[in-house]
Amino acid sequence: MSDHPMTATCRAARVLLVAFEDQDNLGVRYLASFLRKHGHEATIVTFGHAGPVIEAAARIDPDIIGFSLIFQYMVPEFRDAIAEFRAAGARGHVTVGGHYASFEPAALLAAIPDLDSVVRFEGEETLLELATAIVTGDDWRAVAGIAFRGESGVAVTTAPRHGTRSLDDYPWPDRHDILYEEQAMPMASILGSRGCPWQCSFCSIITFYAGNGTKGRRRRDPIDVVDEMEHLHRDRGVEILLWQDDDFLGGGRDAVRWAHTVASESIRRGLHHSLRWKISCRSDEVKVSSLAPLVEAGLTHVYLGVESGDADDLRHLNKLLLPDVHLRAGEALRELGLSFDFGFMLLQPWSTVQSVRNNIDFLRRFAGDGYAASPFCRMLPYVGTAAERRLRDEGRLFEHDLRADYLFLDPRLDVFYSWMLETFSCRNFDDGNTLSWLCSLTFDSHLDLPHRPASPMFRAAVQAVTGANNRTAFDILESGLDYVERTSEPATDDDFLQMLKEIYHDHDSRTRGDIEALHAMTDRAISANECGADREELARLR
Amino acid sequence: MPNIHRTNRQFPGGAQIGAIDENIPSTAGSPVTNLSTDLDFYLPNPADPAHPLHYRFLFWNICGTISNDPHHGNGTVPSSDTVATAWYVPVGNGDGGAAIVTYAFWLEHDSVVTDTPIQSVTPAAAWAGGNNTVVSSTAGSGPRVITARDTVASITNANFDHWFPLGAGNATDAVLTVAQGGSTWALALYQHHDRSGFRPPRTDKKTKPGPIQIFDSGPIDRSRMVDVLKNAQKHSTDRMLQLLNKDQSSISHDDLRAVAVELTTNINRMQSAVDLINARLKGK
Numbered sequence: 001m002s003d004h005p006m007t008a009t010c011r012a013a014r015v016l017l018v019a020f021e022d023q024d025n026l027g028v029r030y031l032a033s034f035l036r037k038h039g040h041e042a043t044i045v046t047f048g049h050a051g052p053v054i055e056a057a058a059r060i061d062p063d064i065i066g067f068s069l070i071f072q073y074m075v076p077e078f079r080d081a082i083a084e085f086r087a088a089g090a091r092g093h094v095t096v097g098g099h100y101a102s103f104e105p106a107a108l109l110a111a112i113p114d115l116d117s118v119v120r121f122e123g124e125e126t127l128l129e130l131a132t133a134i135v136t137g138d139d140w141r142a143v144a145g146i147a148f149r150g151e152s153g154v155a156v157t158t159a160p161r162h163g164t165r166s167l168d169d170y171p172w173p174d175r176h177d178i179l180y181e182e183q184a185m186p187m188a189s190i191l192g193s194r195g196c197p198w199q200c201s202f203c204s205i206i207t208f209y210a211g212n213g214t215k216g217r218r219r220r221d222p223i224d225v226v227d228e229m230e231h232l233h234r235d236r237g238v239e240i241l242l243w244q245d246d247d248f249l250g251g252g253r254d255a256v257r258w259a260h261t262v263a264s265e266s267i268r269r270g271l272h273h274s275l276r277w278k279i280s281c282r283s284d285e286v287k288v289s290s291l292a293p294l295v296e297a298g299l300t301h302v303y304l305g306v307e308s309g310d311a312d313d314l315r316h317l318n319k320l321l322l323p324d325v326h327l328r329a330g331e332a333l334r335e336l337g338l339s340f341d342f343g344f345m346l347l348q349p350w351s352t353v354q355s356v357r358n359n360i361d362f363l364r365r366f367a368g369d370g371y372a373a374s375p376f377c378r379m380l381p382y383v384g385t386a387a388e389r390r391l392r393d394e395g396r397l398f399e400h401d402l403r404a405d406y407l408f409l410d411p412r413l414d415v416f417y418s419w420m421l422e423t424f425s426c427r428n429f430d431d432g433n434t435l436s437w438l439c440s441l442t443f444d445s446h447l448d449l450p451h452r453p454a455s456p457m458f459r460a461a462v463q464a465v466t467g468a469n470n471r472t473a474f475d476i477l478e479s480g481l482d483y484v485e486r487t488s489e490p491a492t493d494d495d496f497l498q499m500l501k502e503i504y505h506d507h508d509s510r511t512r513g514d515i516e517a518l519h520a521m522t523d524r525a526i527s528a529n530e531c532g533a534d535r536e537e538l539a540r541l542r
Numbered sequence: 543m544p545n546i547h548r549t550n551r552q553f554p555g556g557a558q559i560g561a562i563d564e565n566i567p568s569t570a571g572s573p574v575t576n577l578s579t580d581l582d583f584y585l586p587n588p589a590d591p592a593h594p595l596h597y598r599f600l601f602w603n604i605c606g607t608i609s610n611d612p613h614h615g616n617g618t619v620p621s622s623d624t625v626a627t628a629w630y631v632p633v634g635n636g637d638g639g640a641a642i643v644t645y646a647f648w649l650e651h652d653s654v655v656t657d658t659p660i661q662s663v664t665p666a667a668a669w670a671g672g673n674n675t676v677v678s679s680t681a682g683s684g685p686r687v688i689t690a691r692d693t694v695a696s697i698t699n700a701n702f703d704h705w706f707p708l709g710a711g712n713a714t715d716a717v718l719t720v721a722q723g724g725s726t727w728a729l730a731l732y733q734h735h736d737r738s739g740f741r742p743p744r745t746d747k748k749t750k751p752g753p754i755q756i757f758d759s760g761p762i763d764r765s766r767m768v769d770v771l772k773n774a775q776k777h778s779t780d781r782m783l784q785l786l787n788k789d790q791s792s793i794s795h796d797d798l799r800a801v802a803v804e805l806t807t808n809i810n811r812m813q814s815a816v817d818l819i820n821a822r823l824k825g826k
Contacts, residue, residue, distance in 0.1 A: 021672075045670075045671055045672075046670060046671050046672035046673075046674070047672070048671070048672035048673055051671075052671030052672060055662070055666065055671070056666075056671070059666060177670065177681075179641070179670070179676060179678060182641045182676055182678070370814070432656075456821075457821070457822065460817075460818055460821035460822070461818060463817075464814035464815070464817050464818040464821075465814065467810075467813075467814050467817065468810045468811045468813070468814035471810040471813075472806070472807045472810045472811075475803060475806050475807065475810070476803060476807075479799065479803050483796075495796065496796040496799065496800060499796075499800040500800065500803060503800065503803055503804045503807060504807075506804075506807075507807045507811075510811065516555075516556075516557055517557070519555055519557055520552065520555075520557035520558075520559070
């Protein structure tokens with residue numbers, strides 16, 4: 001790090017980082033630890049509304065306030081919070097980072113008048129240099145990897161920054177303020193790598209890291225990764241690790257060997273007794289031989305990037321695989337006894353009625369048994385993706401309130417999609433939606449810890465409830481699709497589509513009743529098991 | 543004549559526990575005095591029959607009045623249907639950590655909502671802000687002074703009324719004070735100030751009991767199954783009856799298709815019930 005500005009000759013910068021944090025936000029936590037390593041002060045506050053930010057700013061008097069913007073639809077909320085924060089008299093340089101900010105700094109600077117700069121792409125070195133420049137009085141506008149409003153009001157972007165190749169230069173993410181010890185089931189996020197070797201058209205991961213001049217997937221030293229796992233488990237009481245690697249097995253045989261090293265080292269240290277994992281990967285990486293060592297080390301759940309079950313869709317999405325590969329992956333996961341959930345885009349910009357029908361047929365085969373709760377949504381054209389560029393080139397992309405949108409090539413699918421959103425919002429999209437409950441129950445039903453052994457009957461019950469809900473959703477999707485196909489000018493408020501909506505909502509209510517009953521079961525099981533657990537034995541295993 | 547819906551429920555999720563589920567006809571304005579429930583409550587444990595499930599009484603919500611004496615639950619019957627709920631917690635389910643766990647409790651709905659009731663905490667280091675409901679007892683120094691929000695997003699048309707600590711702590715107006723190192727659960731109670739608006743909980747609930755829960759052969763599940771079977775048939779039957787009562791010439795293919803879809807949803811549920819029975823028979 002000798003090429004980084006030193007802080008020995010200047011006072012420490014006070015940096016306030018503001019971020020959403022449903023799960024540990026490793027993005028800002030890596031920033032915080034990196035700043036601290038270089039002598040600055042960093043405080044993280046969760047973004048919900050302006051109040052806590054203003055309160056923290058009044059306490060800290062920060063030199064920099066850095067906002068982590070994950071989704072572009074949040075821009076208006078960030079704009080209002082920053083304005084409120086300024087109106088409360090807060091000083092300090094306001095900057096924003098994240099995917100959308102990195103790709104569209106000019107739009108963001110135009111949308112948020114109180115914003116001073118944008119940190120583009122990976123932010124560790126850039127934010128460090130920005131903080132140092134601000135407290136030393138140097139010209140922060142010369143820092144590489146940022147954008148700001150020039151004198152004429154037009155956005156200026158500085159020279160691109162070349163990120164570090166080795167992630168081992170970064171300290172572990174700062175977690176001192178996370179109260180794992182007070183969580184009923186302590187769960188931590190962890191990163192073994194950054195980047196992805198694939199080039200799916202709907203995803204901006206590859207272009208985001210390309211913005212830093214890095215390619216593919218950079219993996220950490222597996223022994224250092226296990227050191228962090230061990231710390232989280234033994235010192236912080238964490239029982240579940242949520243690997244945030246976009247593709248835990250991405251990168252061919254080397255990547256599988258790396259994953260196996262992490263697994264064998266964690267077994268050697270005895271972590272597998274009472275530490276469980278969740279990973280994300282692609283279907284063509286799911287092989288019993290690749291996953292079995294990870295299962296032995298504690299893997300319990302896999303998020304699978306399925307995306308589509310139609311061959312043409314998969315080609316448009318540049319997934320470079322066929323639907324059968326997904327089906328085989330599902331079989332392998334069942335054979336290994338792992339729970340899984342998956343991403344699925346029932347519709348994408350080049351969908352046809354037939355491709356949607358193929359997708360529904362696929363879902364019946366893939367998840368009709370309820371082994372996994374089935375999501376379905378539409379592909380969103382995120383900035384920085386090949387799909388967004390293609391839509392723009394085709395003249396089909398339109399924007400409102402900083403949100404990109406498109407219509408389908410077949411207008412009947414626009415009706416179908418609007419109806420689908422209305423009908424399944426309670427299942428797939430609203431806060432506290434039914435799908436998220438089913439997914440968490442599925443996860444829970446496979447979780448096998450010494451003080452909380454899995455119950456085969458509970459697992460069977462969750463699968464039964466999920467299966468009934470999945471199949472009903474597929475039936476209703478198919479009936480809706482049949483209707484828009486056979487009707488000359490369908491509309492979402494047509495009686496038949498509204499009847500289907502009512503029928504689903506009625507079924508959804510019953511599913512929620514089932515979910516309540518399942519929760520009552522799991523609460524009983526947990527309390528019974530905790531009563532009987534030998535805590536000394538657990539402590540020994542740790 | 544308003545009914546009092548008497549149940550036992552598990553805190554904080556609200557799942558009904560045990561078989562008590564009755565409507566008691568009552569007179570508006572009359573007092574409910576000394577309603578009694580067991581301090582300790584046991585249920586058969588299907589996962590481990592040798593160790594019954596053990597619940598410990600937490601508090602009463604009787605017609606919107608909260609109290610923590612299991613044998614002397616009191617309240618006043620409003621003009622519309624109301625509740626008498628004994629809230630319990632499973633024994634052995636506590637985290638035992640040094641923390642103050644807060645819950646926003648909506649009296650009229652007899653339920654906990656997920657929003658934090660916390661507006662601010664002194665010392666600030668003890669609370670992570672946002673929607674966090676937990677206050678550390680160890681971070682920072684001095685007593686924890688927790689100020690409640692007057693309103694929370696999930697509770698409409700109601701305001702903070704008072705704190706009800708279930709363990710350590712003293713409450714004055716919107717401020718709950720807990721000594722450093724103390725741990726407790728605390729309810730922040732929200733209610734409509736116009737008590738005539740007291741609404742019975744769960745009659746407006748969007749959930750219904752499900753048929754899949756067939757593991758516990760105790761009476762509660764049998765009664766649930768009966769309800770579920772009734773519910774499962776009701777809508778299709780209604781739609782079928784509507785269809786039969788229609789002028790036959792006006793029945794469209796779409797009418798018939800809708801009935802078919804609705805019946806299929808019931809078949810899906812019944813199929814799942816059969817799958818589950820088969821799983822049990824195979825000893826999964």
